[in-house]
Amino acid sequence: MCAMTEKSPAGPDVRPWRALIALCVGFFMILLDQTIVAVATPALQADLGATYNEVIWVTSAYLLFFAVPLLVTGRLGDKYGPKNVYILGMVLFTLSSLACGLAPSITWLIIARAAQGLGAALLSPQTMSVINRIFPRDRRGAALGVWGATAGLSTLVGPLLGGVITSLLSWQWVFLVNVPIGVISVVAVAKFVPTFPLLKRPIDALSIALSVVAMFLFIFSIQQGETTGWPWWIFAGMLAAVGIAALFIRRQAAAAKTDREPLLPLPLFARRSFAFGNIGIAAMGFAVAGMMLPIMLYLQQVHHFSPMRAGLMVVPMSVVSMICAPLVGRLVDRTNPRPVAIVGFSIMVLTVALLVLVLRPGVSQWWILPVTTLMGFGHAGVWAPNSTLTLRDLPHKWAGAGSGMYNSTRQLGAVTGAAVIGAVMQWRLAVGSPGAFGQSLIPAAVVLAIGVWSAWRGAED
Incomplete structure (x- = not known):
């Protein structure tokens, strides 16, 4: 794969797959940090003597500084070059990861996590922006499939990897492991990602x-x-x-x-595929960000699984998603992505609805395995097709703005989904409902149904 040298919009000497892999290393790492820290939270709370509210801000500070500037950082890639902005973001992310791992107090850790989030915001939109610039149109689906596999896998394996690192090493290594990976990513991006023409006018x-x-x-x-x-x-x-x-x-x-230059060119939304594609990715972000918490709590509190054993229950879903997403990406290069996205969202609705029935007392915990494994096919059927529909045909001058909007929409969906699903779960637990964990996923099923509608309506322009 890495040896492919087909012509790309950036020039005949660019090796797009090498550039993509270099970018995805960092992209995987920053998305992993949204979920991996949750498993290490009890250990760092005890070690640093933190209050419950302070521990919450370890995650909240990262998400806040990651999500808020995404529109701006995507456009900065158009103005100053996605390669330069990505490297700046990765350097900041790597240094702040080192600061997190060496944190002597909870205040230090929260500030370092905020810096981590800002670094993540700088580099995250550049990945999709570069894909649209270096891959020919008939290869972008496969590239976005790899991007989708990276995004889906990072979200799913975070709890498992966090449990392994915390159990075998210490909570500090959840952050310190980022440092060598960050250095590798900076070197690889500097070597393999090309430079592009820049916007002339100020933003x-x-x-x-x-x-x-x-x-x-x-x-x-x-x-x-x-x-x-x-x-x-x-x-x-x-x-x-x-x-x-x-x-x-x-x-x-x-x-x-x-x-x-406007920060977000409004003609982007005149493109039907872009407008509805953003609705779809918001729906997917809503469901994916929120659904792991009820599943993990159900397994640990109802069936008394250890954190690591609970994490192992979603490994088949991760493997299916990781294998199938690039294959689906190649498929949408040869066919219309729209029906593939409709099927992907439909599988997601079905499997989340099944989880509502499965996550309750009296039902064997092993039913979670086939349901979540099937969900892996849904993940693969959404990431690449929806991204291809939304971003494949954007003009290069709007690549950063479009990518920034897409990532912002996904993060807004994720933050909202985590809050809504968490609130419903707390409400149902408070009233003593035996199916509280499953019932908390009903909003995810409803929002994913909107994703089906958006894929159906989002025909290519």
């Missing part, structure tokens, strides 16, 4: 400010709502975020008429 500063404030208010409100019991000021923050987002959209139209 509109007011658009950047409005974007950051709106994203911060929305994500911070959701994060705090889950831990504060959803008081009135949480909803006020969300409404303020919506209002500022409306001002942001109006500003994009105004900025397009000036000598400055």
Whole structure:
């Protein structure tokens, strides 16, 4: 695979598969850090003498600083070059990982995690932006299949890998393991990823400010709502975020008429495939980010599995997704991605609905294995086809903006899904429902049904 040298839009000397693998190493690592830390949380809490609220902020700080700037960092790749912005992000991520591993206090760890999140935000959108630039149109589906396998696998194996590292080494190594991988990624990206033409005009500063404030208010409100019991000021923050987002959209139209670049070119949404593809990836982010917690808690609290044994239960799903996603990517290079995405989302709806029935007392825990294994096919049927539909035909000048929007939408879906599923689970547990863990996944099934609709409506332009 790595030896392929087919012509790409970036030039005849570019080896796109080598560049993609170099980028995906870092992409896998930053997504892994969203879930891997959860398993190490009890150990680091005891070691650092942290309160429950402080421990929550170890994860919340990372997600907040990762999700908020994604629109901006995607466009920075258009302005300063995706290769340069990726390397900057990876250097920051690697250094902050070292700081996390050496943290002498919980405050130090939270600050370092925020820096990690910012580094992740800088590099994450550049991966898809580069794919659209270096792969010919008839090879982008296969490339996005590898990207999808990377994204899906990182989310699924995080709890398992976190349990292994924490059990065999210590919680510090959950972070320290990033350091050599980060160095390898920087060297490989510097060597294999080409440079591209840059935007000439400056990016509109007011658009950047409005974007950051709106994203911060929305994500911070959701994060705090889950831990504060959803008081009135949480909803006020969300409404303020919506209002500022409306001002942001109006500003994009105004900025397009000036000598400055809008942060998010609105003509992107005139493309049917882009608009509905973002709805689809938000639905997928909602389900994937939230569903692992009820499954892991069900296995550990109802069936008394150890964290490592519970993590092993989702290994078949991870393996199926990892193997099938690149194959599906090649398929969508030769056929219309739309029906493949419809099937993928439909499998996700079916399997999540089955989990609602399976995650309850009186049902053997082993039913989880066939259901989640089938879900692996659903994962593979969504990532590459939905990404191909959404991003394959974007003009190169909008590659960073489109990738930034796609990643922002996925993260917004993920943050919202984790909060909603967590809130429903707590509510059902509080009222003593025996099927609380399964019932918490009902919102995921409903939102994935919207994903089916978006794939059906999102015909290519």
